[in-house]
Amino acid sequence: MNQIADVWFFNQGWEPHAFQKQAWKALAREQSGLLNAPTGFGKTFAIWFGILHHYYDNKAFQKKKDKLKTPKLHALWITPLRALSKEIYKATTQVSNDLDLDYKVELRTGDTSVSERQKQRKNPPQALITTPESIHLLLASKGAADYFKHLEFIVVDEWHELLGSKRGVLIELALSRLKVLCPQLKIWGISATIGNLDEAQDILLGKDHKGVTIRANLKKKLRIETVFPDNLEKFPWAGHLGVKLLDKVIAIVNKFQSTLIFTNTRSQAEIWYQQIIMHYPEFAGILAIHHGSLSDEVRLWVEEALHEGRLKAVVCTSSLDLGVDFRPVDCVVQIGSPKGVARFLQRAGRSGHRPHETSYIYYVPTHSLEIIEGDSLKYAVKEHIIEQRIPYIRSFDVLIQYLMTLAVGDGFQADEIFGEVKSTHCFSSISREEFDQCMKMLLHGGKALTAYDDFHRLVLVDGVYKVESRKLAMRHRLSIGAIVSDAMMKVKFMSGKYLGSIEESFISKLNTGDVFWFSGRQLELLHVRHMEVVVRPTTKSKGVVPSWMGGRFSISPDLGIAIRHSFKHIQKNAGLSEEIKFLKPLFQEQQRRSALPGEDDLLVEYIQTRFGHHLFVYPFDGKLVHEGMAQVLAYRLGKIKPATFSIASNEYGFELLSATSYDLDEALVKDLLSPKNLHQDITSGINVREMARRRFRDIAGIAGLVFQGYPGKPMKTKHLQANSGLFFSVFEDYEADNLLLRQAYDEVFDFQLEEGRMQLAFERIADHRILLSFPDKLTPFSFPIFSESFREKYSNEDWQSRLETLKLQLEGKIE
Amino acid sequence: MAKKLSWNGLDIFLLAQKALYIPVHRLLVISDWHLGKLGHFRKEGFFIPQMNLEEEFLRLGSLLTSLEVSKVVFLGDLFHSEWNYEWDAFTDYLKTFPQIDFVLTRGNHDILPAERFGTIALHVVNQLVLAEGLVFSHEPLSGLDNSCLNIVGHVHPGCEIAVRGRQTFRLPCFHLEDRVLTLPAFGRWTGLYMIRKKSNNRLFAVVNDAVIEVPESGL
Known part of the structure; x- marks a missing residue:
C-alpha cells in the first residue's frame, strides 16, 4: 500500500519493520502522530515514505498539485542539530535519486548561504530540512504566509531533546502559527523514550489532538560494565581516579574497532585527550577530540573520519550525544557520572546501532564513591527508570521575540495572535493582561510613552503591528533563537586557521606567552585582538586547560532515586553487586569512624577540625538540591x-x-531539616536575587534587550554595550513588576533551586531517622565534600599537594 | 564618612557619594555620570525603563546644598551618547544653580555638538589645572610633571573584597597609583572595571556611606 516504499525496500534487500508499516498507514490516513523509536532503526524512513506517498499517491492532493504552476513547499523537517540535518538530507536525497523522483530536498541551516536562501524563497523545494531557528527566520520575512500556505507535513525530529529547552517553545509557537496558515497540516514528532512521552505528544500536537502513537518495540541488547581501579581509595576525591584508570580505558579501546569516550565537560575532554596522547603516543592520528567549542571544520572532519572508520577513538562531550549514526562505533566509554539515566542510555546507544547488535558501555568512575553509580545505573536501566523532560512554561522572553518576529515578517493582529499563543502548552495560562504587557514593552518600551520619550519598535498600521525600521528588523533577524552564548573569543593560528572558541573570561586571565590546551593541542598565546586570540603550537612547559561555563549539571531526580536505592544495600553482606562488594572496605571504614546510614536513616556528621566546625549531611539528592x-x-x-x-x-x-x-542534638537537626516554612526560608535564606540576576542574562538576550553584535564583528553599534546585570538593576529599581524580571525569579525557583524537588527531599527526610555522629576526624563520606570546598580556594597544583598531605594526616601516616 | 587625602598641603576628600571635594577651592568633582544612557538604549528600541531623572539630579543637588561649592568639574562622560531629551532636562536643572561654575573635561562619550553646550553655563575644556599641581582630565595624561596629581575618570574602577565565609563583595572604588587618582563613576547605571590591590597602589572602596581604604591583605 506504500508502493514507493515497497520498491525502494525491495531494491535495498530490506524488510520493513512493523513500526514503519504502521507509520505509513497512519500517514496515508493523513493522521498526525508521535513516533517513539531509537536511532539506527530507520525511523527517518518510517515518516519519509509516508510523505512521499502523499505527494505522489494521495488523490485529493494530486488535484491540488495539478492546479499549481510551480512546486510548493510540501514538508518541513526540523532537527535540533545541523549535523543531524545533513544526515537526514543525505538519506532523503538518496531516496529521490534512487527512485528518480522529482521530489526535491534542500537544507536550510545557519550554514546556508544568503543566495541559497533567496533561491529557496523564490523557488521552494518540496521539502526543507531545517532548525527551529530557521523556521522563525522564515516567519520573519515578508510573504511568510504565502510561502507556507501549501505545507502538508511538519516533522520534529528528536522532539524529546527540544522539549526541555526554550527551543521547544520556539517550536510550539511556530506550530501555533503554521496550524492556522495551513489547516491541512499534519504534525509528526520523533522521540526517544522519556518519562513523559504522552505529555510530549500532547504538547507537540496540541490539546485534544487525534494523533496516533507508534512505538518501535525493538529490544536492543545493552551491556554495562563498571571499570574498577586496582586499589580502593578510602578517601576519595573528585577528578582524581579517572585518569588513573587510563590504562584500563586504553585496554578497552584496543578490544574494539572504534570507541567514543564521553566526558561531561569540555575541559575534561581536553584533559583526557592530552593524557592519552602523552601516555600512548601511538594514538596520534587515530584519536580525535570533539566538543561544542571546536570549529565546524574540526568537528566535521572528526565526524567524517568516524563514519569512514578511520578513528580508533574520539574523546567527546554531549556534542556527539545526538542523532547521527557512526556505524563503525562498537563501544562507548563514559567518564564520570553520566548524571542522568536517559543520557547514559542515549550514549550507550551510540555503539552497535544495527538491530541485533549489542551496545557496549563502560562506566569509568572518577572517584571511589562514584563507583556505586555503576550499580545504580544498572538498576535504573533494569527497572526502566527514565527521566522526564520538563517543558518550559510562561517563557515571556521567547514570546516577546516571537511577536517581534511576526512584526518583522508580515505583521500581526494582536487578538488573533493572542488566541494562537494561548493554545500552546507553554502559554496556556497567559492572561490577556500579561500578553498586553508584552505588547507594551514592544510598543512603548514599558508601561507607557511619555511626552519627550522617543522609544520606537512596533508600529500599528491598519490594525496590523509591524516593524518599520530596517535597522531594527535586521538586528532582530540576527538575534532570533533561544540559545544565548557567552562572549566567545575565536582561537586562530597566525595563518588565520580557525580552531574554535573559548570564553572571554578564560582568556582574560592569560598573558602573552602563556600556554594552554585546546582542541587537543598545546598552544601558546601570541596576542589578543578584538575578539580573536592568535596562538601558535608549542612544546613549552605544561599549560592550563580552559574551563567553560555551563556543562556543570547535577544528577537527575531519577538517577538520585537509583543511587539512594544502591545505598540501601551498603549494610548488607550477601547478594551484593560487584560495585558494592568492591566498596565494602570503604563502607567499613565509614562505619568505624562514624556510622553507616541504613535504609531510612539520614546521616549527619558534626566534625571539628582546625578549619572550624563542619556539619555534613547526606541526603543523596544531587548537587543542585544540596546547594539549596x-x-x-x-x-x-x-x-x-x-x-x-x-x-x-x-x-x-x-x-x-x-x-x-x-x-x-537529634531533635535540633530534625527541626533544621523540617519541611515547615520551607518556601519562606528559601525566599529569605537564599540569595535568590543573585541567581535571578544570572538567569536574567539569557532572558534579556532572548527577549532582545541586549544585542550581541553583528556576526564576526565586534560591537559596532555605538554606546549600546551594556550587560544584562545592569538592566536587571534598572528593572528592579524602576519597574519591579516587569514580566521578564518575574520570569527570572520563576525560573530560579523552578529550574535552579528546583523548589519542587527540594520540597520533596525535605518531606522525605522528615520520615527518616536522624543518625547524628560526632567523628574525631573526617570520614570517607565527608572527605570528598570537604575537598570540594578546597577547590575554590587553591590553585590546582597547590590544591592537589595539600590534599595529599592532608590525606596522609588523616590516615595517621604523618602527624 | 569621607576619606581625607592630602597633596602639596591641599586637603582632598573622597566622598562616599562617589565624588571628590576640595574645600579650599569649594570645588566638587564628579566623573562618568553617563546621563542619557537609558534614553539612548530606548531610542534604539531596547525596552528598558526610563531613568528617574529627578532622583538622579537630586544626588548632585544634595551635594551642592550640603557642601560649599562654587565650581563643579565633570570629569568627562557626562552624557552617554547622542542627544536625547534627558540632556535638555539636565541643562534646565543646571540653570537652577546660577552661582555655580560648571566645567566639563570632555570624555570619549561626550559627542554632543558644541551648539548643545552653547546655551548653558557649562564650559567645555580638555583639562583643568590647579596651582597645587592638580590636573583634571577624563583620561590620564602623559608627560605630566612629577609634582602633579592627575585626577581622572573613564574606567569606572571597582574592587573585589573577600571576607571570611567565602563571601566576596564588588564595590566601586577610588584608585590611586603612579600619581593618578581615578574616581569611581558617579552614574548609577555604569559597570565596574575591577582593579586588583597591589603593593604600589591604594584603593578606597565605597562601602555604603563610607570610603574605606582596602588593606594589602583584603578586609
Missing part, C-alpha cells in the same frame, strides 16, 4: 546563633563550615 538545602540550613542555624558559613556540596551530600559551634 545547605543554604536553607545555614539560614536556620544563623537564626539560632549568627554565624558565617562556607558551603560545599557534591552529589551525595553537603557541608556547612563555620567558626561558630552549635550544640547539636
Whole structure:
C-alpha cells in the first residue's frame, strides 16, 4: 500500500519493520502522530515514505498539485542539530535519486548561504530540512504566509531533546502559527523514550489532538560494565581516579574497532585527550577530540573520519550525544557520572546501532564513591527508570521575540495572535493582561510613552503591528533563537586557521606567552585582538586547560532515586553487586569512624577540625538540591546563633563550615531539616536575587534587550554595550513588576533551586531517622565534600599537594 | 564618612557619594555620570525603563546644598551618547544653580555638538589645572610633571573584597597609583572595571556611606 516504499525496500534487500508499516498507514490516513523509536532503526524512513506517498499517491492532493504552476513547499523537517540535518538530507536525497523522483530536498541551516536562501524563497523545494531557528527566520520575512500556505507535513525530529529547552517553545509557537496558515497540516514528532512521552505528544500536537502513537518495540541488547581501579581509595576525591584508570580505558579501546569516550565537560575532554596522547603516543592520528567549542571544520572532519572508520577513538562531550549514526562505533566509554539515566542510555546507544547488535558501555568512575553509580545505573536501566523532560512554561522572553518576529515578517493582529499563543502548552495560562504587557514593552518600551520619550519598535498600521525600521528588523533577524552564548573569543593560528572558541573570561586571565590546551593541542598565546586570540603550537612547559561555563549539571531526580536505592544495600553482606562488594572496605571504614546510614536513616556528621566546625549531611539528592538545602540550613542555624558559613556540596551530600559551634542534638537537626516554612526560608535564606540576576542574562538576550553584535564583528553599534546585570538593576529599581524580571525569579525557583524537588527531599527526610555522629576526624563520606570546598580556594597544583598531605594526616601516616 | 587625602598641603576628600571635594577651592568633582544612557538604549528600541531623572539630579543637588561649592568639574562622560531629551532636562536643572561654575573635561562619550553646550553655563575644556599641581582630565595624561596629581575618570574602577565565609563583595572604588587618582563613576547605571590591590597602589572602596581604604591583605 506504500508502493514507493515497497520498491525502494525491495531494491535495498530490506524488510520493513512493523513500526514503519504502521507509520505509513497512519500517514496515508493523513493522521498526525508521535513516533517513539531509537536511532539506527530507520525511523527517518518510517515518516519519509509516508510523505512521499502523499505527494505522489494521495488523490485529493494530486488535484491540488495539478492546479499549481510551480512546486510548493510540501514538508518541513526540523532537527535540533545541523549535523543531524545533513544526515537526514543525505538519506532523503538518496531516496529521490534512487527512485528518480522529482521530489526535491534542500537544507536550510545557519550554514546556508544568503543566495541559497533567496533561491529557496523564490523557488521552494518540496521539502526543507531545517532548525527551529530557521523556521522563525522564515516567519520573519515578508510573504511568510504565502510561502507556507501549501505545507502538508511538519516533522520534529528528536522532539524529546527540544522539549526541555526554550527551543521547544520556539517550536510550539511556530506550530501555533503554521496550524492556522495551513489547516491541512499534519504534525509528526520523533522521540526517544522519556518519562513523559504522552505529555510530549500532547504538547507537540496540541490539546485534544487525534494523533496516533507508534512505538518501535525493538529490544536492543545493552551491556554495562563498571571499570574498577586496582586499589580502593578510602578517601576519595573528585577528578582524581579517572585518569588513573587510563590504562584500563586504553585496554578497552584496543578490544574494539572504534570507541567514543564521553566526558561531561569540555575541559575534561581536553584533559583526557592530552593524557592519552602523552601516555600512548601511538594514538596520534587515530584519536580525535570533539566538543561544542571546536570549529565546524574540526568537528566535521572528526565526524567524517568516524563514519569512514578511520578513528580508533574520539574523546567527546554531549556534542556527539545526538542523532547521527557512526556505524563503525562498537563501544562507548563514559567518564564520570553520566548524571542522568536517559543520557547514559542515549550514549550507550551510540555503539552497535544495527538491530541485533549489542551496545557496549563502560562506566569509568572518577572517584571511589562514584563507583556505586555503576550499580545504580544498572538498576535504573533494569527497572526502566527514565527521566522526564520538563517543558518550559510562561517563557515571556521567547514570546516577546516571537511577536517581534511576526512584526518583522508580515505583521500581526494582536487578538488573533493572542488566541494562537494561548493554545500552546507553554502559554496556556497567559492572561490577556500579561500578553498586553508584552505588547507594551514592544510598543512603548514599558508601561507607557511619555511626552519627550522617543522609544520606537512596533508600529500599528491598519490594525496590523509591524516593524518599520530596517535597522531594527535586521538586528532582530540576527538575534532570533533561544540559545544565548557567552562572549566567545575565536582561537586562530597566525595563518588565520580557525580552531574554535573559548570564553572571554578564560582568556582574560592569560598573558602573552602563556600556554594552554585546546582542541587537543598545546598552544601558546601570541596576542589578543578584538575578539580573536592568535596562538601558535608549542612544546613549552605544561599549560592550563580552559574551563567553560555551563556543562556543570547535577544528577537527575531519577538517577538520585537509583543511587539512594544502591545505598540501601551498603549494610548488607550477601547478594551484593560487584560495585558494592568492591566498596565494602570503604563502607567499613565509614562505619568505624562514624556510622553507616541504613535504609531510612539520614546521616549527619558534626566534625571539628582546625578549619572550624563542619556539619555534613547526606541526603543523596544531587548537587543542585544540596546547594539549596545547605543554604536553607545555614539560614536556620544563623537564626539560632549568627554565624558565617562556607558551603560545599557534591552529589551525595553537603557541608556547612563555620567558626561558630552549635550544640547539636537529634531533635535540633530534625527541626533544621523540617519541611515547615520551607518556601519562606528559601525566599529569605537564599540569595535568590543573585541567581535571578544570572538567569536574567539569557532572558534579556532572548527577549532582545541586549544585542550581541553583528556576526564576526565586534560591537559596532555605538554606546549600546551594556550587560544584562545592569538592566536587571534598572528593572528592579524602576519597574519591579516587569514580566521578564518575574520570569527570572520563576525560573530560579523552578529550574535552579528546583523548589519542587527540594520540597520533596525535605518531606522525605522528615520520615527518616536522624543518625547524628560526632567523628574525631573526617570520614570517607565527608572527605570528598570537604575537598570540594578546597577547590575554590587553591590553585590546582597547590590544591592537589595539600590534599595529599592532608590525606596522609588523616590516615595517621604523618602527624 | 569621607576619606581625607592630602597633596602639596591641599586637603582632598573622597566622598562616599562617589565624588571628590576640595574645600579650599569649594570645588566638587564628579566623573562618568553617563546621563542619557537609558534614553539612548530606548531610542534604539531596547525596552528598558526610563531613568528617574529627578532622583538622579537630586544626588548632585544634595551635594551642592550640603557642601560649599562654587565650581563643579565633570570629569568627562557626562552624557552617554547622542542627544536625547534627558540632556535638555539636565541643562534646565543646571540653570537652577546660577552661582555655580560648571566645567566639563570632555570624555570619549561626550559627542554632543558644541551648539548643545552653547546655551548653558557649562564650559567645555580638555583639562583643568590647579596651582597645587592638580590636573583634571577624563583620561590620564602623559608627560605630566612629577609634582602633579592627575585626577581622572573613564574606567569606572571597582574592587573585589573577600571576607571570611567565602563571601566576596564588588564595590566601586577610588584608585590611586603612579600619581593618578581615578574616581569611581558617579552614574548609577555604569559597570565596574575591577582593579586588583597591589603593593604600589591604594584603593578606597565605597562601602555604603563610607570610603574605606582596602588593606594589602583584603578586609
